[in-house]
Amino acid sequence: MLNNLEYPLDNTIILRKKKSIKKELLLKDNFLEKNIAILGGSTTSEIKNILELFLLNNGIKPNFYESEYNKYHEDALFGNDELDKFKPDIIYIHTTSINITKYPDINDTEEEVNKVISNEIEKYKSIWNSLSKYNCVIVQNNFDYTMDRSLGNLDCYDIHGKTYFINLLNQQFAINARKLKNLYINDINYLSSYLGLKNWFDKSLWHQAKYALSMDSIPELCFNVSKIINSIFGKTKKCLVLDLDNTCWGGIIGDDGLDGIHIGTETAIAESYTSFQKYVKELKDRGITLSVCSKNDFKNAKEGFSHPDSILKLEDFTSFKANWDPKHQNIQDIAKEVNIGIDSLVFIDDNPVERDIVFSQVPSVSVPNVGDDVIHFIDHIDKNGYFEPITLSVDDINRNKYYEDNKKREVQQATFKSYDDFLFSLNMTADIKTFSSVYLDRITQLANKTNQFNLTTKRYTAGEIENIKASDNYIKIYGKLTDKYGDNGLIAITIGRLENSVCHIDLWLMSCRVLKRDMEFAMLDELVQESKKRGITEIVGYYYKSAKNNMVSSLYEKFGFTKSKTNDEDTIWKLEITHYEKKNKFIRINND
Amino acid sequence: MTKEEIFTGVQEIFRDIFDEDDIVIENKTTSDDIEDWDSLNHINLVSAIEKEFKIKFALGELMSLKDVGGMIDLIVEKLK
Numbered sequence: 118m119l120n121n122l123e124y125p126l127d128n129t130i131i132l133r134k135k136k137s138i139k140k141e142l143l144l145k146d147n148f149l150e151k152n153i154a155i156l157g158g159s160t161t162s163e164i165k166n167i168l169e170l171f172l173l174n175n176g177i178k179p180n181f182y183e184s185e186y187n188k189y190h191e192d193a194l195f196g197n198d199e200l201d202k203f204k205p206d207i208i209y210i211h212t213t214s215i216n217i218t219k220y221p222d223i224n225d226t227e228e229e230v231n232k233v234i235s236n237e238i239e240k241y242k243s244i245w246n247s248l249s250k251y252n253c254v255i256v257q258n259n260f261d262y263t264m265d266r267s268l269g270n271l272d273c274y275d276i277h278g279k280t281y282f283i284n285l286l287n288q289q290f291a292i293n294a295r296k297l298k299n300l301y302i303n304d305i306n307y308l309s310s311y312l313g314l315k316n317w318f319d320k321s322l323w324h325q326a327k328y329a330l331s332m333d334s335i336p337e338l339c340f341n342v343s344k345i346i347n348s349i350f351g352k353t354k355k356c357l358v359l360d361l362d363n364t365c366w367g368g369i370i371g372d373d374g375l376d377g378i379h380i381g382t383e384t385a386i387a388e389s390y391t392s393f394q395k396y397v398k399e400l401k402d403r404g405i406t407l408s409v410c411s412k413n414d415f416k417n418a419k420e421g422f423s424h425p426d427s428i429l430k431l432e433d434f435t436s437f438k439a440n441w442d443p444k445h446q447n448i449q450d451i452a453k454e455v456n457i458g459i460d461s462l463v464f465i466d467d468n469p470v471e472r473d474i475v476f477s478q479v480p481s482v483s484v485p486n487v488g489d490d491v492i493h494f495i496d497h498i499d500k501n502g503y504f505e506p507i508t509l510s511v512d513d514i515n516r517n518k519y520y521e522d523n524k525k526r527e528v529q530q531a532t533f534k535s536y537d538d539f540l541f542s543l544n545m546t547a548d549i550k551t552f553s554s555v556y557l558d559r560i561t562q563l564a565n566k567t568n569q570f571n572l573t574t575k576r577y578t579a580g581e582i583e584n585i586k587a588s589d590n591y592i593k594i595y596g597k598l599t600d601k602y603g604d605n606g607l608i609a610i611t612i613g614r615l616e617n618s619v620c621h622i623d624l625w626l627m628s629c630r631v632l633k634r635d636m637e638f639a640m641l642d643e644l645v646q647e648s649k650k651r652g653i654t655e656i657v658g659y660y661y662k663s664a665k666n667n668m669v670s671s672l673y674e675k676f677g678f679t680k681s682k683t684n685d686e687d688t689i690w691k692l693e694i695t696h697y698e699k700k701n702k703f704i705r706i707n708n709d
Numbered sequence: 710m711t712k713e714e715i716f717t718g719v720q721e722i723f724r725d726i727f728d729e730d731d732i733v734i735e736n737k738t739t740s741d742d743i744e745d746w747d748s749l750n751h752i753n754l755v756s757a758i759e760k761e762f763k764i765k766f767a768l769g770e771l772m773s774l775k776d777v778g779g780m781i782d783l784i785v786e787k788l789k
Contacts, residue, residue, distance in 0.1 A: 137728050
C-alpha cells in the first residue's frame with residue numbers, strides 16, 4: 118500500500134507524480150485484471166489515469182476503454198464494435214449536473230415539471246437498460262449541485278429550482294439502484310458536499326478543458342470509485358482491531374482505574390471517545406467483526422467495557438487479546454481465531470510505535486496513520502473505505518452471530534470423546550438446492566469474497582451468475598447449514614459445467630465458518646447425484662493455487678479423485694462416478 | 710522569487726508530469742519538443758504551475774502561451 122493513495126490524500130503529489138507512482142505500483146504482481154469502460158459526459162482523461170493508480174494499489178489491474186468526449190449516451194444506446202470487443206467487466210458512467218439535458222422552465226406547471234424529471238430519468242434508465250446486454254457492473258454517478266442558484270435559498274424548495282430538481286433526480290437514482298442488481302451509485306452529491314462545492318467545481322477548467330470537476334477533486338472522485346470497485350471484487354476488510362487505552366477510552370485503565378478513564382458525556386474528551394465507540398458499534402451492527410489488541414492485564418482490559426457509559430461491551434468483540442506479547446503476534450492470532458485472512462484486518466492504535474511494529478511485521482494488515490487524537494480516528498476508517506459495503510445482506514448483519522455460535526460449538530467440542538460424536542451431536546441439517554433467485558445476491562457475494570476454501574478462485578459478476586442459473590449446461594448448487602446452535606446461512610457453492618458426459622467443476626467453495634463439519638461431503642454427494650441424473654459419468658476437478666487457498670490443495674484427493682495432470686502447483690483431478698458411494702454421514706439433507 | 714528559481718520550479722513540474730528526470734527546458738521549448746505535451750497534458754502542467762506558485766491564470770492567457778519562455782514571463786508577471 119502506498120501511503121499517498123490513502124486518506125488524507127495529497128492531491129498535488131498524486132497529480133504531479135502519477136507516472137512514477139504508477140511505475141512503482143506495477144512492481145507488484147498477482148494483479149486481478151479487469152476491463153473498465155469509462156463513459157464520460159465530460160473529459161475523463163485524467164480520471165482514467167488516476168483511477169488506475171487507486172485500483173493498482175488494491176491489486177486490480179485495469180484495462181480501459183474511454184468513450185469519446187461526451188459520447189456516453191450514444192455509446193450506451195447504440196453500442197459500438199470497440200466496446201463490444203472490449204467486453205467490459207465494469208462500466209463507469211461519469212455524468213454530472215452539467216449533463217442534465219433540461220431543467221424545468223420558470224413558468225412550468227407542477228405537471229410539466231414532473232414531465233421534465235421523468236424525461237431525465239428515462240434517459241438514464243434507457244442507458245442502464247441498454248448496457249445490461251454486457252452483463253457487467255455499472256457504476257453511475259448521481260448528481261452534484263450546480264455552483265449557481267439564481268433562486269437563492271428558494272432554489273431548494275420551489276418546484277422550479279435546480280437544487281430541488283437535482284434532489285429529486287438523486288432520489289430516483291437511489292430507487293433504481295435498489296431495484297437493479299448491477300447498478301451501483303457513486304455518490305458525488307455527498308463527495309462534493311464533503312469537499313465543498315466551491316472546491317469541487319472549477320469554472321475555468323470546465324471552460325478550458327471540459328472537466329466537470331476541479332483537478333484537485335479528481336483524485337477524490339477516483340478514490341471514491343475505487344472503493345466501490347474494490348468492494349465488488351471482495352477486497353474490503355472484515356475485522357477492526359482496536360487498541361484500548363487512549364483509543365477506546367481516554368486514559369490508562371491499569372493506572373487510572375475504571376473511575377478514572379474518560380468515556381461518556383461528562384467532558385469533551387469523554388464525549389469524543391464515546392463518538393468513536395458509537396461509530397465502531399455501527400460497524401459491528403452491520404457485520405464488521407471487532408477485536409481487541411492491547412498491552413494490558415486481561416482483567417483490567419475487560420473491566421473497561423463494564424463502564425456504565427461504555428457503548429461497546431465485552432461481548433461485542435469476537436477476539437480479545439489483552440496481554441504483554443508483541444502486538445504483531447497477537448494480530449496474527451486474531452486472524453487465526455476469527456478465521457480470516459490477515460489482509461482483512463484494520464488496526465487502530467494511538468501509539469505510533471505499536472502501529473509501526475504491526476505495519477512492518479505484518480504489512481498486509483491495514484494500519485492507518487491515525488495520529489493520537491481520537492477526533493480523527495473515524496475519518497481514517499470511514500474515508501479509506503476499508504469496510505465499504507455494496508449491499509447490506511442479512512448474512513452480513515448476522516455474521517457476528519455466526520462467530521458467537523461457533524465459540525459455543527468449540528466449547529462443546531472439547532467435551533466429546535471423538536470428533537464424530539461431536540458432529541453427530543450438532544444435529545445438522547443442510548438445504549442443498551439448485552440456485553434460486555432469492556439467493557443470487559448472496560451467491561455472487563460469496564463467489565467474489567471467498568479466498569481460502571476456494572478451489573479455482575474464479576470470480577463472477579451478478580449477471581454471469583444469473584446466466585448460469587438460467588442455463589441447462591450447468592449443475593449449480595448452493596448449500597445452507599443449520600445446527601442446534603443456529604443457522605449458518607448460505608455457505609457453500611458448487612458450479613459444474615457440463616460437456617458431453619463430463620462435469621467440469623468451475624467453482625467449488627465454502628465459507629470457513631463451517632470448516633470441518635463434513636459439509637463438503639454433503640455437497641459432493643449432491644453433485645454426483647445431479648450428475649448421474651444427467652447421464653454424466655465423470656467429474657473433473659481443478660485446483661488453481663492462489664496465495665490463500667492452500668488449505669484445499671488436497672481436497673479432491675480426500676474426495677477420492679485421481680490426479681490426472683499437474684502444472685506447477687495447479688492440479689487437475691478426475692472421478693469416475695458410476696460406483697460412487699455417499700460420503701456424508703452426519704448431515705440431514707433437504708434437496709427437494 | 711527570482712526568475713531562475715521560477716525556471717527551476719517549472720522544470721521540476723515538467724519532469725514530474727512527463728516522468729523524465731532529465732528533461733531540460735529552455736525559453737524556446739514548445740509542445741513540439743516534448744512528445745507527450747498534448748492539450749490534456751498542457752492542462753495538467755498549467756494546474757501544477759498554478760498550485761506550485763499559488764497563482765491563477767485567466768482564461769485567455771493560457772491559449773496565447775506559445776513556449777516555456779512565455780509561460781515563465783507570465784508567472785513572473787503574476788507574482789509581482
